[in-house]
Amino acid sequence: MKIMLPEHYFYSNKAGKAYVSKGKLYIEGNVNYERLIYDIVYFLKGKTTCYYCGNPLTSKKMTLDHKYPRFLGGISIPENLEPCCKKCNLNKLCMTEEQFMVWSSIGSIKEKDLFFQNCVMENTEVLKKKKFLIPSEWIEIYDVSRYFRDVPFKRINKRKYKKLEIYFEKWHQYSKPIIVSANGWVFEGNHIITHAKKINKHYVCAVVLENVIVKKNSQK
Numbered sequence: 001m002k003i004m005l006p007e008h009y010f011y012s013n014k015a016g017k018a019y020v021s022k023g024k025l026y027i028e029g030n031v032n033y034e035r036l037i038y039d040i041v042y043f044l045k046g047k048t049t050c051y052y053c054g055n056p057l058t059s060k061k062m063t064l065d066h067k068y069p070r071f072l073g074g075i076s077i078p079e080n081l082e083p084c085c086k087k088c089n090l091n092k093l094c095m096t097e098e099q100f101m102v103w104s105s106i107g108s109i110k111e112k113d114l115f116f117q118n119c120v121m122e123n124t125e126v127l128k129k130k131k132f133l134i135p136s137e138w139i140e141i142y143d144v145s146r147y148f149r150d151v152p153f154k155r156i157n158k159r160k161y162k163k164l165e166i167y168f169e170k171w172h173q174y175s176k177p178i179i180v181s182a183n184g185w186v187f188e189g190n191h192i193i194t195h196a197k198k199i200n201k202h203y204v205c206a207v208v209l210e211n212v213i214v215k216k217n218s219q220k
């Protein structure tokens with residue numbers, strides 16, 4: 001998929017930079033993917049009002065919400081992120097945007113809680129059917145075997161890896177797709193790839209960012 005990008009954009013830190021040129025995002029050096037995407041989202045969508053309640057945002061109350069929650073495979077791309085206030089982000093939890101809109105319109109706390117419980121059940125059913133909740137056109141089946149050697153992985157976090165193993169045993173799938181640049185750099189999913197390698201699984205779900213190019217080794 002092609003992610004939403006500003007026409008003109010430049011980002012830099014001590015170790016690397018990123019910029020948009022002719023509709024493509026180029027990343028050079030050591031840039032943290034999530035931080036970069038968050039910056040792009042603020043650049044595109046502004047920092048002034050909450051996406052959900054419309055209240056003005058102050059720097060203390062500002063967060064970014066995953067419209068499709070992480071719990072359901074919600075990934076960090078501009079299409080799935082909205083600036084919102086802390087209160088809305090906290091209330092939304094693992095509800096989707098649609099579910100949260102309904103939840104917000106309900107008056108009584110008791111009914112709110114009931115609706116929330118139903119959402120949790122509903123969303124769990126989705127996971128049981130081995131599906132992510134994010135749009136299927138974002139996802140493709142990706143052969144990871146050739147990237148096992150080429151990607152310099154970030155360190156494996158044992159706690160996170162264990163969590164992933166437990167999740168996979170329970171659902172026989174990963175909790176989210178991996179995120180890959182057009183030229184095969186893995187931004188998110190090194191734990192997934194490590195696990196796939198361990199169990200000899202060659203294909204995983206991926207979101208390939210067709211308009212994002214990594215110009216040199218950016219993952220240390």
Ligand SMILES: [Zn+2]
Pocket residue numbers: 050051052053054055084085086087088089
């Ligand atoms: Zn809000």
